[in-house]
Amino acid sequence: MTLHTWWVFFAAVFILSGTPGPNMLHVLHRSVSFGARRSMAAMAGCLTAVVVVLILSAAGLSAVLLASPTLFDALRYVGVAYLLYLGIKAWRGDDGTLNIGTNGYKPQISLAALFRGGLMIGFSNPKLLLFAAAFLPQFVNQSAPQVPQFIVLVLTFVAAEAFWYAIYGLGGQSLASYLKRPTLKKTFDRITGGIFVGFGAALLKTHL
Numbered sequence: 001m002t003l004h005t006w007w008v009f010f011a012a013v014f015i016l017s018g019t020p021g022p023n024m025l026h027v028l029h030r031s032v033s034f035g036a037r038r039s040m041a042a043m044a045g046c047l048t049a050v051v052v053v054l055i056l057s058a059a060g061l062s063a064v065l066l067a068s069p070t071l072f073d074a075l076r077y078v079g080v081a082y083l084l085y086l087g088i089k090a091w092r093g094d095d096g097t098l099n100i101g102t103n104g105y106k107p108q109i110s111l112a113a114l115f116r117g118g119l120m121i122g123f124s125n126p127k128l129l130l131f132a133a134a135f136l137p138q139f140v141n142q143s144a145p146q147v148p149q150f151i152v153l154v155l156t157f158v159a160a161e162a163f164w165y166a167i168y169g170l171g172g173q174s175l176a177s178y179l180k181r182p183t184l185k186k187t188f189d190r191i192t193g194g195i196f197v198g199f200g201a202a203l204l205k206t207h208l
Contacts, residue, residue, distance in 0.1 A: 031172025049122020083200035091193030
């Protein structure tokens, strides 16, 4: 893999990672509810899922999904169900009322739970596996050792994701100051919930 190839890959994943999606929306919503610092646990969960999915894709799991539409559909339905669950939960404001005082954000959920939520979001979309199967190999030089190249590509992808998680996390914390009023927080929760449901509906229409 040449330096030029890496730059093309980096530019592509940087733009793709910054595009609003379930992971970014989840980080934004967690940051609004619990602050940027606590939302880092959700970011870590999302990143862990991305790393695992990319490694599984490089190991050939994407080829298995491509060869087994039934398995892909099963994973897709699980992902749809989870996104719909998150949408309903966000719509109802089940995370509780935003509370920003002299002591900062009130911890209403454990870091482990925040991590698990991010992990589930990352695993909820089987399209990432297919994306990795179709996208990553294009930047791998087949005549050179492939493992080091995949490591570089995965680390690059993770770095781009982490950068945008930080941007969305800080943005969510800034947005939180405008959502102290319950009516505004309720509106934000309903918009977030509606978007999650939209992501679920889009995933439901995805086919191999």
